[in-house]
Amino acid sequence: MAKTITLEVARYRPEQEGEPAFENFDVPLNKDWVVLDALNYIKDKLDGSLSYRWSCRMGVCGSCGMMVNGEPKLTCATFLTAYDPGPIRVEPLRYFPIVRDLVVEITDFMSKLKAVKPWIVRDEEKPISEGEYLQTPRQLDNFKQFSMCINCLCCYAACPVVGLDQHFIGPAAIALAQRYNEDSRDQGKEERMDVLSQHDGIWGCTFNGECTRVCPKNVDPAGAIQQYKIKAVTDWYKSLLMPWGKK
Amino acid sequence: MDTSAHDVLLVGGGGAGLRAAIAISEFNPKLSVAVVSKVYPMRSHTVSAEGGAAGVIKPNDTLDEHCYDTISGGDWMCDQDAVELFVREAPKELLRLEHWGCPWSREPDGHVAVRPFGGMKNERTWFAADKTGFHMLHTLFQTSLKYPSVRRYDEWFVTKLLIDDGQVRGVVAIELMTGRIQAILAKSVIICTGGCGKVFPFTTNANIKNGDGMSLALRAGAPLKDMEFVQYHPTGLPFTGILITEAARAEGGWLLNKDGYRYLQDYNLGKPEPTPVLRSMELGPRDRLSQAFVKEYEKGRTIETPYGHVVHLDVRHLGEKKINAKIPFVRELCLKYQGIDPVREMIPVRPVVHYMMGGVSTDINAATPIKGLFAAGEAACVSINGANRLGSNSLTELLVFGARAGLHAAQFASEQKEGNTAAILAQAIDEKRRVEDQFLNKTAGRESISTIREEMQKAMEEGAGIYRTHDSLAKAAETIGKLQERFKDIAISDHSHTFNTELTAAFELSYMLDVAEAIIACALNRKESRGSHQRTDFTKRDDEKFLAHSLVYRNADGSTRVEYLPVTITRWPPAERVYGK
Ligand SMILES: Cc1cc2nc3c(=O)[nH]c(=O)nc-3n(C[C@H](O)[C@H](O)[C@H](O)COP(=O)(O)OP(=O)(O)OC[C@H]3O[C@@H](n4cnc5c(N)ncnc54)[C@H](O)[C@@H]3O)c2cc1C
Ligand code: FES
Numbered sequence: 001m002a003k004t005i006t007l008e009v010a011r012y013r014p015e016q017e018g019e020p021a022f023e024n025f026d027v028p029l030n031k032d033w034v035v036l037d038a039l040n041y042i043k044d045k046l047d048g049s050l051s052y053r054w055s056c057r058m059g060v061c062g063s064c065g066m067m068v069n070g071e072p073k074l075t076c077a078t079f080l081t082a083y084d085p086g087p088i089r090v091e092p093l094r095y096f097p098i099v100r101d102l103v104v105e106i107t108d109f110m111s112k113l114k115a116v117k118p119w120i121v122r123d124e125e126k127p128i129s130e131g132e133y134l135q136t137p138r139q140l141d142n143f144k145q146f147s148m149c150i151n152c153l154c155c156y157a158a159c160p161v162v163g164l165d166q167h168f169i170g171p172a173a174i175a176l177a178q179r180y181n182e183d184s185r186d187q188g189k190e191e192r193m194d195v196l197s198q199h200d201g202i203w204g205c206t207f208n209g210e211c212t213r214v215c216p217k218n219v220d221p222a223g224a225i226q227q228y229k230i231k232a233v234t235d236w237y238k239s240l241l242m243p244w245g246k247k
Numbered sequence: 248m249d250t251s252a253h254d255v256l257l258v259g260g261g262g263a264g265l266r267a268a269i270a271i272s273e274f275n276p277k278l279s280v281a282v283v284s285k286v287y288p289m290r291s292h293t294v295s296a297e298g299g300a301a302g303v304i305k306p307n308d309t310l311d312e313h314c315y316d317t318i319s320g321g322d323w324m325c326d327q328d329a330v331e332l333f334v335r336e337a338p339k340e341l342l343r344l345e346h347w348g349c350p351w352s353r354e355p356d357g358h359v360a361v362r363p364f365g366g367m368k369n370e371r372t373w374f375a376a377d378k379t380g381f382h383m384l385h386t387l388f389q390t391s392l393k394y395p396s397v398r399r400y401d402e403w404f405v406t407k408l409l410i411d412d413g414q415v416r417g418v419v420a421i422e423l424m425t426g427r428i429q430a431i432l433a434k435s436v437i438i439c440t441g442g443c444g445k446v447f448p449f450t451t452n453a454n455i456k457n458g459d460g461m462s463l464a465l466r467a468g469a470p471l472k473d474m475e476f477v478q479y480h481p482t483g484l485p486f487t488g489i490l491i492t493e494a495a496r497a498e499g500g501w502l503l504n505k506d507g508y509r510y511l512q513d514y515n516l517g518k519p520e521p522t523p524v525l526r527s528m529e530l531g532p533r534d535r536l537s538q539a540f541v542k543e544y545e546k547g548r549t550i551e552t553p554y555g556h557v558v559h560l561d562v563r564h565l566g567e568k569k570i571n572a573k574i575p576f577v578r579e580l581c582l583k584y585q586g587i588d589p590v591r592e593m594i595p596v597r598p599v600v601h602y603m604m605g606g607v608s609t610d611i612n613a614a615t616p617i618k619g620l621f622a623a624g625e626a627a628c629v630s631i632n633g634a635n636r637l638g639s640n641s642l643t644e645l646l647v648f649g650a651r652a653g654l655h656a657a658q659f660a661s662e663q664k665e666g667n668t669a670a671i672l673a674q675a676i677d678e679k680r681r682v683e684d685q686f687l688n689k690t691a692g693r694e695s696i697s698t699i700r701e702e703m704q705k706a707m708e709e710g711a712g713i714y715r716t717h718d719s720l721a722k723a724a725e726t727i728g729k730l731q732e733r734f735k736d737i738a739i740s741d742h743s744h745t746f747n748t749e750l751t752a753a754f755e756l757s758y759m760l761d762v763a764e765a766i767i768a769c770a771l772n773r774k775e776s777r778g779s780h781q782r783t784d785f786t787k788r789d790d791e792k793f794l795a796h797s798l799v800y801r802n803a804d805g806s807t808r809v810e811y812l813p814v815t816i817t818r819w820p821p822a823e824r825v826y827g828k
Binding site for chain 2: 013014015016032043044045047048049051052053054055056057058059060061062063077099100101103105106110113114117118119120125126128131132133134135136137139140143144147148150151176180183185186
């Protein structure tokens, strides 16, 4: 028989079990398989009741984030061979409530996302007939990397502040706020700054940079938080020294 | 039974669904809009579109040329009134998205940049690097958050359309988190459930693309249109089926056979030039390129791999800088999923099922024949894509017809009164019972979901692939018929109410079987070759008999019936498709 590898998969069915437990499955160690392929193999061939989220299998829909041997990973972009000879431990994303097996509850994140007003805010809309807002490639580069977030939530599962304080709005939401703040077409920065300053936790961020390190899309949420703090501090100084200078 | 009620309900929160939701909110913020989606909207498959979205914006381009490219690309199966409307609205919709923040790639002077694309005579494809769909979807989703009238049902799975007296009244859906089965009533409903690539074994489509809405509409009595037209994209990575966008060829990539020869020159697609020539060679239409691959294979000029035969896509001569600037995602995907670096190595590729030209039949206002029921996006067929869609027309279609569906569904809803609630609720209760008895609580059953799925996919590939014959299709029809029977004996081991994905997988399989049946029925009846539908027993296009859309219905006894609807021709009479000249 071809070589196999053992997956230790966290199972939790709230209607049956009081708490999560691990279940082992042996799967073929196919060199082209990612962890997600192994989960699909389990679901199709071994145990149809295993639950997890996935869709695109190309690292862009953000559904398949899980803990793989303790690290937050996109399971569709994580090859089995990297863990040979195993075992590979697959768990739901850390710091989120578990719904079932590998599925976590993300409604809290969804409301945080909305809270930062992730849309273009303008005092005045230009009519479509007048064409596009001009934006040079350099202006685009200012916010581009913050727009690459796929909401996979690996950064939340890596962030020690999220672990301590569930109210912390979190790396991805701050990066998204910064994505709009830095967009030359946007005029909503002040509104967004107000939102961020109302949320706890941001000052607790110690810049250990875990969010940036684990991001599968090379977004730099730690950089966004840094930018935000600098802006907040200068705004605070400005409001002290020259209260008229804010807007 | 739990119920909720809205004015307009959208099944699907992808590009088409979200654009519709915004259109409704802007039409009248007092209308309550429900977006019901089996995944969080930003996970919808629009997210994976790479290359771009077509719309005339540059001074050297014209609306008529975009029309002509689309119509000839579609082998004259497009309704030309719909194409004209589409092309006219396209630039406005793309600009609207720009105003909402979509990070379109730019010219040095700050104007939106465009790139060439297959089958297009001019450069008119707007792009956000090679993650266009991702940026469009996130822009639409984030923008939709600012409208308080939009109520989202995230991770709710629709199992049925509620129809009373010939009019749609809502849906029945399962909330995945809790297993609760609920009736969500509405005065109008828009189906925006996307495509159905998973009917085939090898596809660029995500796990969630199972033709749900097509099957729901068919079961509700609405016809599907042009289901025989299935697009194979010429360049998918072997094994995964991950798409290597046409943009790779538009930027100058070459297709080479095992001898390093640009084989497309042998297939009436023009002469090889060092730099890309529009509507020529690698920038020919997808149907012709995928067919050329099969011919090369038959000549023994492809390369064998463990995951089927391939040819090579060579972008090395573009250089690292251009690759990083214009097609960074191509490089990322090759590095991460194929273990090769396109800067230094050739990319193995083969044709892969990609897009469904057919779908729920609608008129130019996105309305289906069922009162109050609309459809938009890949799930719908207006039709602007005819027998072969041009790359980058689909993303624009989501916007143009998503908005249009939203507007017309909103107007329709505004004119309606409450329906016969008792009758509708009785129907909903029946549906709840069906979900429970035939799926959730079912203890007997011997057939495995994955086995039936694999057999269906195999039958479709063998019988209804790039080239088809009566015999191959008839055999596939027989297999699918048997699988439909076997499906009734499906085994479900998971009886949990909490995030039961075995339950949804079973439903998805049942939808796919319906769609597979519809594809085969249309393909069997169309005794000609046109666009993506190539019959080796009828090799010519036959305008006399088949310049008409197939409409496939489901009869009361469960069998299918195909009728025809003439194609609308306005200014471009049927002609030969000419490329490379
Ligand atoms: C890899 C790839 C690359 C592509 N690149 C391009 C490109 O460059 N240019 C271009 O023009 N086109 C491209 N396309 C095609 C284009 O992306 C799709 O046709 C389009 O995005 C489909 O959008 P949609 O809104 O119709 O559906 P989707 O985005 O697929 O959304 C479907 C929605 O329906 C919901 N849904 C489905 N079933 C149910 C159910 N039973 N209950 C509740 N909700 C349900 C889903 O949750 C989802 O929200 C590409 C396609 C692929 C696969
Ligand atoms: S399945 Fe979409 S990111 Fe992994």
